[in-house]
Amino acid sequence: MQGHSHLPRDIPSFTAHPGQDLVLPDDLASHFRHALDLDAQRSVRDDEDNEEVPLDPLGLRRSPRLAVQNSPPTLRQTPAALGRIEKTRSKDKSKLRRFIQRRATAPSPLPQSHRPRPSAVDRFSSLKFTKTPLISEALPAGIWVGKRLGKTITRKQWSVNELISVGFRLIEWEGRAPRVILDRSRRICAVLAGCPNDPTWDASVKNAAAAMVCARVSGVKNKAFPSDPDVHRRGVFTAIPTGVSFGSGQKVPGNLLLTRHKREIVDRLLENRNIKRIAGFQSGFYFPKVYQNYYETLSALYDHHPSLRPNFPGVSIYPACTFNLGPLTATFEHTDSANVPYGLCAITALGNFDPKRGGHLILFDLKLVIEFPPGSTVLIPSSVLRHGNTPVVGDGAYRMSFTQYCAGGLFRWVNYGFQTGKRLLGSGKAGAERKAEVDGTLQERTRSALGLFSTLESLAVDRKRVFPVASLVTK
Numbered sequence: 001m002q003g004h005s006h007l008p009r010d011i012p013s014f015t016a017h018p019g020q021d022l023v024l025p026d027d028l029a030s031h032f033r034h035a036l037d038l039d040a041q042r043s044v045r046d047d048e049d050n051e052e053v054p055l056d057p058l059g060l061r062r063s064p065r066l067a068v069q070n071s072p073p074t075l076r077q078t079p080a081a082l083g084r085i086e087k088t089r090s091k092d093k094s095k096l097r098r099f100i101q102r103r104a105t106a107p108s109p110l111p112q113s114h115r116p117r118p119s120a121v122d123r124f125s126s127l128k129f130t131k132t133p134l135i136s137e138a139l140p141a142g143i144w145v146g147k148r149l150g151k152t153i154t155r156k157q158w159s160v161n162e163l164i165s166v167g168f169r170l171i172e173w174e175g176r177a178p179r180v181i182l183d184r185s186r187r188i189c190a191v192l193a194g195c196p197n198d199p200t201w202d203a204s205v206k207n208a209a210a211a212m213v214c215a216r217v218s219g220v221k222n223k224a225f226p227s228d229p230d231v232h233r234r235g236v237f238t239a240i241p242t243g244v245s246f247g248s249g250q251k252v253p254g255n256l257l258l259t260r261h262k263r264e265i266v267d268r269l270l271e272n273r274n275i276k277r278i279a280g281f282q283s284g285f286y287f288p289k290v291y292q293n294y295y296e297t298l299s300a301l302y303d304h305h306p307s308l309r310p311n312f313p314g315v316s317i318y319p320a321c322t323f324n325l326g327p328l329t330a331t332f333e334h335t336d337s338a339n340v341p342y343g344l345c346a347i348t349a350l351g352n353f354d355p356k357r358g359g360h361l362i363l364f365d366l367k368l369v370i371e372f373p374p375g376s377t378v379l380i381p382s383s384v385l386r387h388g389n390t391p392v393v394g395d396g397a398y399r400m401s402f403t404q405y406c407a408g409g410l411f412r413w414v415n416y417g418f419q420t421g422k423r424l425l426g427s428g429k430a431g432a433e434r435k436a437e438v439d440g441t442l443q444e445r446t447r448s449a450l451g452l453f454s455t456l457e458s459l460a461v462d463r464k465r466v467f468p469v470a471s472l473v474t475k
Contacts, residue, residue, distance in 0.1 A: 127180050129456055130171060132366045134183040136450055139365065139384040143445050145247075145408035146337035146383035155233075155332045157391050160360055163369045168362075170369050175355065175376030180286065180456065181366065187453045190363065191286045191379040192370065193346075205375035208274040209350040212400050215265045216325040224261035225325075235331040235389075242266045243311045243320030244301075246409035247338050251420070253301065253413055255309050256320070269323055270311055275402065279316040282346030282377055282404050286459070288466035289452040290344060291317055294406065297414050304418050311404075318346065318404035326351065326400040330391040333364055336382040340408040342449035345382035349374050351399040353392035359399050360390040374399070383408070 140147040164170060173179065173192055181190040195201050216238055219225040229237045240262060246253040258266060269275055283291075294317050302308055311321050329351075336345060353359050355373040362369050364386035372378065372389070380387060382405065392399045415438050416424050424431045439445075454462045 127178060127456070127459075129180045129182055130368070131182050131186075132184070132189075132368070134189060134366050136183045136185070136187060136189060136453075137446060139381075140335075141341035141384045141442075141446060141449070142408075143439050143442060144341070144412040146335055146339060146341050148337045149335055149386070157330055157332070158362060158388070160358075160369055160390055163362065163390075168367045168369045171371065173371045173373075173376075175371070175373030178286075181363075181368070182456060186455045186457070187450065188286060188456065188459065189381065189453065190366075190385070193281075193286065193377040193379055195376050196281060202375060204274040204277050205348075205350060208272065208278055208402070209352075209374070209400065211269060211272045211275065212323060212325055212350060212402075215269055215323065216327070219261065219265055219325075222261045224259060224265060229327065233332070234334050235329065237327070237329040238325040239322050240266055240325065241320065241322040242270070243318075244308050244410065245320050245407045246413055247407055250409075253305060253308065253410055266323070276312055276315055278348050278377075278402055279312045279318075279321070279404060282348065282379070283316040283318065286379060287344055287453065288459075288462045289454065290342060292466050293452055294318075294343075297411050298406075301410060301414050304414075316404060319406050319410065321402065321404040324401040324403065327398045328392060329399045329401050330359070330389045331387070333362070333386055333388045335384060335386055336405060338407055338409070339383035339405050340411055341383050341445075342381060342452055343383060343406045343408070344379045345403055345405045346377060346379050348377045348402045349399065350401060351392070351397075353397040353399050354394055357394060358390050358392035358397070362388045362390065364388070 140149070160170065171179075171192075176194045176197075178194045179192040180188045181192070183189045195205075216225065219238070220227050225238050230239065232239070240258070242256055242258065244253060245256050298317070298319060302310070308319075310316075310319050312318075339345065347361075349359060349372050351359075351374050353374065355371045359372055359374075360369050361372040361378055363380070366385075369390070370378075389399075412421070413419070416435065421435060424435050440448075
């Protein structure tokens with residue numbers, strides 16, 4: 001892309017020209033320095049390990065303490081010291097043996113169940129809600145994926161005042177306490193999930209943001225990303241999708257392919273414990289029957305294709321995610337039509353911005369514009385619900401987001417007997433009959449999909465049936 005003609009005026013340039021230093025806004029620079037400090041500390045530890053710690057015959061890295069203890073005793077080692085070393089050696093051998101056993105047993109790619117702490121259940125014992133006149137049956141869905149909206153979508157960045165002037169309702173939300181959004185039939189059609197009631201959450205979010213800032217700047221430096229943000233149908237920002245998917249010409253489900261530099265960046269983000277924490281929080285709390293449907297279908301997929309690698313095994317139900325690295329992530333009106341029509345897209349906002357002035361979540365079909373503070377999470381059926389964001393404003397403001405979702409093609413593949421529709425039809429009359437039976441009619445699929453959404457009154461019962469914990473009581 002030449003120049004900045006397609007960029008919103010407020011997007012700062014992070015391009016470093018030859019002979020010049022990269023200049024970042026003050027707050028962004030502080031996050032980046034924090035990320036680099038963490039990276040440097042990790043690099044030092046890695047260098048020390050590479051110099052001092054040998055690999056055992058199984059290829060496992062042994063602890064520095066074991067390496068020293070296996071060296072010949074020196075004249076300075078007293079009998080008492082040798083006794084302490086023997087005890088420590090025995091403990092290390094036990095740890096190593098347990099590690100080998102854990103490595104020999106592959107972890108489940110999906111969390112076996114979602115067990116929130118009793119304190120979390122108590123916290124959500126009374127849910128605030130917002131009623132809307134939405135008729136969910138009328139949303140544009142296909143049988144296995146959503147429907148592309150095409151030219152009915154405009155690439156416009158809306159301001160809050162503009163939205164209010166055309167009849168949108170502003171929802172003020174502090175980003176912590178949860179609130180559910182109901183359709184005309186009192187089904188929960190979207191959730192402002194907030195964040196955990198944990199004093200360490202803000203630090204985790206800050207560190208996750210720092211890691212993503214580091215990832216973007218590193219990607220620009222290594223030419224994995226262009227120096228100017230990408231321009232695409234969702235907006236003007238750098239985005240990296242990763243995980244298990246099926247579509248866009250794929251013949252079988254597989255992990256999304258990335259260039260070597262992008263793969264390195266993504267792998268580091270996926271291993272970040274703060275991002276893992278966010279991924280776990282996004283998974284499965286308010287849509288128990290959808291969670292169960294995901295679990296049953298994706299378990300069959302991973303059993304049939306053991307080579308597939310989910311992003312967060314044992315942590316998150318979602319097979320794919322996207323790191324929207326900004327620097328000013330604000331999406332145009334759009335739907336994610338390749339996703340499961342009734343599937344949820346979990347979105348966590350990250351960065352530094354005033355949620356009163358920008359970064360709002362826009363739900364066009366509900367005519368709602370919602371304050372969406374950094375560190376908070378929302379869940380929406382993004383395949384059928386038109387959504388977007390207002391741009392952030394202010395000196396030094398920047399916004400990123402982390403999202404998780406599931407491609408509808410994965411569910412179609414499993415339900416067709418681990419084959420494409422074309423191959424199923426190629427098996428003759430029996431195949432055509434089987435496909436028609438599995439597909440059903442659009443009306444039948446819509447009715448079945450909406451049956452997976454809890455109402456405000458049924459949420460407690462649905463959670464109790466799916467999850468082995470005390471359930472929510474809604475008022």
